[in-house]
Amino acid sequence: MTDLPLSSQHVLDWHDACLARADWPVSDAPLTEAGPEQGLRFWILSNHRFNNLLWNEEDLARRTQVSAEEIAANKRAIDRYNQARNDATERVDELLLIALGLVEPESARTDAPVSRVAPGARLNSETAGSMVDRLSIMALKARAMREQTQRTDVDDAHRASSQAKLDRLLAQRADLGRCLDELLADSLAGRAYFKVYRQFKMYNDPRLNPALVREAAGRQAG
Template sequence: MNIAQSIQIFQQSIADYHITDDVDTPINNPYAKETIEHLLYLKNWVDTVQWHLEDIIRSPAIDPVEALALKRRIDASNQQRTDLVEYIDSWFLQQYASVTPKENATFNTESPAWAIDRLSILELKIYHMQIEADRAEASEEHRLNCSKKLQVLLTQREDLSTAIIQLLADFTNGNKYMKVYKQMKMYNDESLNPVLYNNK
């Protein structure tokens, strides 16, 4: 998998969302199902919608009933994000299924998909920080501060991309091995969340 291409897919998803800039816009994923590109576009689309839901729910003027509905929508989105990370990790697991780890192979604390999740969110930060750095009606101080933050984010993108490339190379060479762990989130499960199962 090409990390530069992954970033381009994230950028495409973000640009497509901002054509309408509406959290209820239906997704129009241009990539074929069952491909990693499809999963990456979908992952970033979910991240992008949730980014804007998080903005909306912080409005001081929001109606409490609307805020509760949004909170539940954000919870559902978080579950979808987690599920997609697990799907992407399963894809990676298949890619390296034929690799025999070396005797001294080590296990990485972060799976490839969770690193890519960070890269997807980072691309959103870069997009929105660029807007703030260019916002004409903002003060010069604001634009300057945002420009400095943007440079840090761009450096983070470079560093994270390099780290992911190195991690994937380690899997390919058998220097590291991976497992897929389910996150086992409990708050959405009626059989595990006591607030839910005690109120049936």
């Protein structure tokens, strides 16, 4: 393989194209375009969609004039979308590691992937998938801040402050994109590598969450 499997510009363009859609993130159309192989773009868009759904639920969970039941529903949705977001991030890492030749393909999704890392390569503390995830969140932040610059119900000072923050967010997003490109290039050249770091969200697992374990034990005792 002589070409990188992904560039930050691909990610930025895909994220922005989704956010420009009026039906995003309700529609699941981008999640079915990749076909049965469910490739890298599929999982990047999946991660982005779940981040957007998570963002929306986080806004709703801050409401102060709704019932406790509605807030509880928001919290459960947040947990569900956060788990799905992390699962998609891990899948991005697995596919990139395979594409870069850093892992035996058949072992990529196991708990003991077989490494193909070149001797002397440095381990990057952040994975490429987590960078893609952060780029998604920064795209959401930039959109939200841009909307603040366009408000007509606030004064000029608010819009100016929001514009300054937007400029900083866009600079940070560009910096992160360059870091992703450098990690992928260094990984392809054998100078660097990353791993899939499983998140192990214990609170979502009824076998590991102590409160859910106690609930289950109580039901069995009753």
